[in-house]
Amino acid sequence: MPQTPPGTATSAAREILTRLHDVMAARTNAQAKLNQVVQIIGAAMDSEVCSIYLLRDGVLELYATRGLRQESVHVTKLALGEGLVGKIAEQVETLNLDEATSHPDFAYKPETGEELYHSFAGVPIVRREQAVGVLAVQHEASRRYAEVEIEALQTVAMVLAELIAGAGLIDEARGGAAAARGQGAVRLSGLKLVEGMGRGHAVFHQPRIHIEHTVAEDTEAERHRVYAAFRQMREQIERMTSQAEFGVAGEHQDVLNTYKMFAYDEGWSRRINEAIDSGLTAEAAIERVQQRTRMRMREISDPLLADRMHDLEDLSNRLLRIVSGQLGTAAQLGLRQDSILIARNLGPAELLEYDRRRLKGVVLEEGSLTAHVTIVARAMGVPVVGRVRSIRRMVAEGDFLLLDGNQGAVFVRPTATMEDAFDAKLVVTQKRRAEFAAMRDLPPLSRDGVRITLMVNAGLRDDVAALDVTGADGIGLFRTEFQFLVSATLPQRERQQRLYRDVLDAAGDRPVIFRTVDIGGDKALPYMKGDEDGEREENPAMGWRAIRLALDRDALMKAQARALVEAAAGRTLNVMFPMVSEPWEFDQAQALFENQRNWVAARNRPVPLAINYGTMLEVPALAEMLDVLLPKLDFLSIGTNDLTQFLFAADRAHPKLAERYDWLSPAILRFLARVIGQATAGGVSVGICGEMGGRTLEAMALIGLGIERLSITPAAIGPVKAMIRSLDVAALRAEMPAWLAAGHADMRRLLGEWAAERGVNIG
Numbered sequence: 001m002p003q004t005p006p007g008t009a010t011s012a013a014r015e016i017l018t019r020l021h022d023v024m025a026a027r028t029n030a031q032a033k034l035n036q037v038v039q040i041i042g043a044a045m046d047s048e049v050c051s052i053y054l055l056r057d058g059v060l061e062l063y064a065t066r067g068l069r070q071e072s073v074h075v076t077k078l079a080l081g082e083g084l085v086g087k088i089a090e091q092v093e094t095l096n097l098d099e100a101t102s103h104p105d106f107a108y109k110p111e112t113g114e115e116l117y118h119s120f121a122g123v124p125i126v127r128r129e130q131a132v133g134v135l136a137v138q139h140e141a142s143r144r145y146a147e148v149e150i151e152a153l154q155t156v157a158m159v160l161a162e163l164i165a166g167a168g169l170i171d172e173a174r175g176g177a178a179a180a181r182g183q184g185a186v187r188l189s190g191l192k193l194v195e196g197m198g199r200g201h202a203v204f205h206q207p208r209i210h211i212e213h214t215v216a217e218d219t220e221a222e223r224h225r226v227y228a229a230f231r232q233m234r235e236q237i238e239r240m241t242s243q244a245e246f247g248v249a250g251e252h253q254d255v256l257n258t259y260k261m262f263a264y265d266e267g268w269s270r271r272i273n274e275a276i277d278s279g280l281t282a283e284a285a286i287e288r289v290q291q292r293t294r295m296r297m298r299e300i301s302d303p304l305l306a307d308r309m310h311d312l313e314d315l316s317n318r319l320l321r322i323v324s325g326q327l328g329t330a331a332q333l334g335l336r337q338d339s340i341l342i343a344r345n346l347g348p349a350e351l352l353e354y355d356r357r358r359l360k361g362v363v364l365e366e367g368s369l370t371a372h373v374t375i376v377a378r379a380m381g382v383p384v385v386g387r388v389r390s391i392r393r394m395v396a397e398g399d400f401l402l403l404d405g406n407q408g409a410v411f412v413r414p415t416a417t418m419e420d421a422f423d424a425k426l427v428v429t430q431k432r433r434a435e436f437a438a439m440r441d442l443p444p445l446s447r448d449g450v451r452i453t454l455m456v457n458a459g460l461r462d463d464v465a466a467l468d469v470t471g472a473d474g475i476g477l478f479r480t481e482f483q484f485l486v487s488a489t490l491p492q493r494e495r496q497q498r499l500y501r502d503v504l505d506a507a508g509d510r511p512v513i514f515r516t517v518d519i520g521g522d523k524a525l526p527y528m529k530g531d532e533d534g535e536r537e538e539n540p541a542m543g544w545r546a547i548r549l550a551l552d553r554d555a556l557m558k559a560q561a562r563a564l565v566e567a568a569a570g571r572t573l574n575v576m577f578p579m580v581s582e583p584w585e586f587d588q589a590q591a592l593f594e595n596q597r598n599w600v601a602a603r604n605r606p607v608p609l610a611i612n613y614g615t616m617l618e619v620p621a622l623a624e625m626l627d628v629l630l631p632k633l634d635f636l637s638i639g640t641n642d643l644t645q646f647l648f649a650a651d652r653a654h655p656k657l658a659e660r661y662d663w664l665s666p667a668i669l670r671f672l673a674r675v676i677g678q679a680t681a682g683g684v685s686v687g688i689c690g691e692m693g694g695r696t697l698e699a700m701a702l703i704g705l706g707i708e709r710l711s712i713t714p715a716a717i718g719p720v721k722a723m724i725r726s727l728d729v730a731a732l733r734a735e736m737p738a739w740l741a742a743g744h745a746d747m748r749r750l751l752g753e754w755a756a757e758r759g760v761n762i763g
Helices: 009-025 030-044 083-091 147-166 177-183 219-243 251-263 266-277 282-299 303-324 348-352 372-380 416-438 461-470 481-485 493-507 546-552 554-567 583-602 620-632 640-648 666-681 696-704 714-725 729-742 747-757
Strands: 049-056 059-066 077-079 095-097 119-127 130-139 186-189 191-194 197-204 339-343 359-364 384-386 400-404 409-412 453-458 475-479 512-515 572-577 610-617 635-639 685-689 709-712
Touching: 009 030, 009 147, 030 049, 030 059, 030 130, 030 147, 049 083, 059 083, 059 130, 077 083, 083 095, 083 119, 083 130, 119 147, 130 147, 147 282, 191 372, 197 359, 197 416, 219 251, 219 266, 219 282, 219 303, 266 282, 282 303, 359 372, 359 400, 372 384, 400 416, 416 714, 453 461, 453 685, 453 714, 461 475, 461 493, 461 714, 475 493, 475 685, 475 709, 481 493, 493 512, 493 554, 546 554, 546 583, 554 572, 554 583, 572 583, 572 635, 583 610, 583 620, 610 620, 620 640, 620 666, 635 640, 635 666, 640 666, 666 685, 666 729, 696 709, 696 714, 696 729, 696 747, 709 714, 729 747
Parallel strands: 197 339, 339 359, 359 384, 453 475, 453 709, 475 512, 512 572, 572 610, 610 635, 635 685, 685 709
Antiparallel strands: 049 059, 049 130, 059 077, 095 119, 119 130, 186 409, 191 384, 197 400, 400 409
16 A cells, blocks of 8 residues: 555545454454454555554553564553654644654553564544544554555544444543542633633533444445535525624624635535545544544644634534534523533634523633634623633533633632632622723823823724723724634725724724734735745744735735725824834835825825824834834834844744743833834834733833823723823833833832832732
């Protein structure tokens, strides 16, 4: 099989499965069956070695082998994570190595005699989403196994899972929610996706579907079952997307349209068909493709592509339920009480099926801030915590849960003390929210009369509602790329124009600053691939993105410019360019906008009364060119998120670096002080966009440096306003120069002590 040409993986797998079917039907004991299995697979794959390891009592035990020493069977054992086999089982991933000994996780077991063999390929044997063993092949020659061979191994591993389960060799006792019940109260941590607090009983989104038969008796019958399931699933999706209600239509509809696009994806249905051709039943074929999708998700670093893979996983689950006849999701069965929903991940349409009156929160094993389900949950007002890896192992159906979306925490089977603390925090949160709401119409005016402009960041049409809720002065950053990120295709100019006009209408006389599209790099769009960006970027945050991409793809920016110009007809338009590194980039972008304004005016169409042009200062190099740039600007906004990572050469998404560098470091504060001073002296309004401005102590420091405009998340408006109204700005600004000159190692402590001594409300 080493020379197996592409396209014959299905026939190779089918040949093995046909022979395995006879083995499974034979009246021999489990050990004899496994001994036959390794001989069949090894011969079919032309591999000197084929071995099966099973997870027993928490360790992987060599159960059968062709090629390794027989005396090592039931003797060689590996812990989860130990050696190549242990890594495969622990990570539920595939390994394909031309030289096994060069891998850092290689562990030599002398009793096996495996030192004779160089190449190694192994796949997990998965049952109920957990690895219960490993199937491995080895070859004396040094070579990587072909992709078709790996696919055949993965298909065979599915059938092995059924054989092993039927023989009673799966260790059912390890872990699991049943064991979790006896553990008492547990606190689990995750990622804050949608803020809020909720309590309710655990409900699993999908009751587990157990695939009992993996090898098909009649391939064509299985194919017809899948075709029928596809038709039913697509009808369901059409029905749901047509009935979806979020309030105002807009980006949420784009999310659902993207989801619907996957339901009609021919590549997905073709892969399922190929799995059926290999000899699998309809259910096993869907699960086989789904397993491959999960493994690919672990390798995807691009969050947008990962989110699209999650949508495909959600559709796979839906298709599997239809074809198996197990149609009852928790939503379809109905929520009987206040509930916290638990899932690996959710598609946006599936979340819509739930009764919002009883759905009090969502906990996901996966999920991200940009995931489609997060967007929809935020629109529904449902708190969500993601990346809780152990949730389905630690929680049993019906367990009582407390969900703190503000802290990214889930309390499982809480004690009375935990409940009391949760209730106390909920009361405080509600009280503080009431206090902030009462301040809505009060100006962010300091004790000594300095008026700070407080604006919100937004990216969706519905986000504009935050202006009235918070009493903010306007939108200081409208991220126009969001419409691009949730669309299946490039948004047409008319759609862009509609969004921008709706935002301006909703904002009324309050200003809106539109940042031109910031895509590219780690915000890759699958519908915008070209020769120049076909290579994987090593440092996407510093790559071909934002203004760089927009000026190269000027048709994209021209369409956006005309959409903004036409949407702002008769009003003032505020435009800001992201990631400008040198003044000429600003000049080109401004000229492009002016050309579009002139084009519209030449056709006697209404244009904006005025266009104010600004730029983001995120790239440190721009600070060295401010003397050239400032005379051309109407305003300047400092983007602290990107600026910080560029200044420190530290990826803010890297878990080991996320907390390493402090926004209140003297290095950052000195840099900001220089930029703010230069802009103020040049008569240019300067503000802050980014998370730094939304934290009370950091916001206080920024005001001390001379900032008088902050654009922050809506949730931060109340706390920051409370801080401002308790602050003596002049007293703080009098202290800052000496503190910066001294370069204090712990500016955070210094500022905190100063605030405490003077009664500044930093929370």
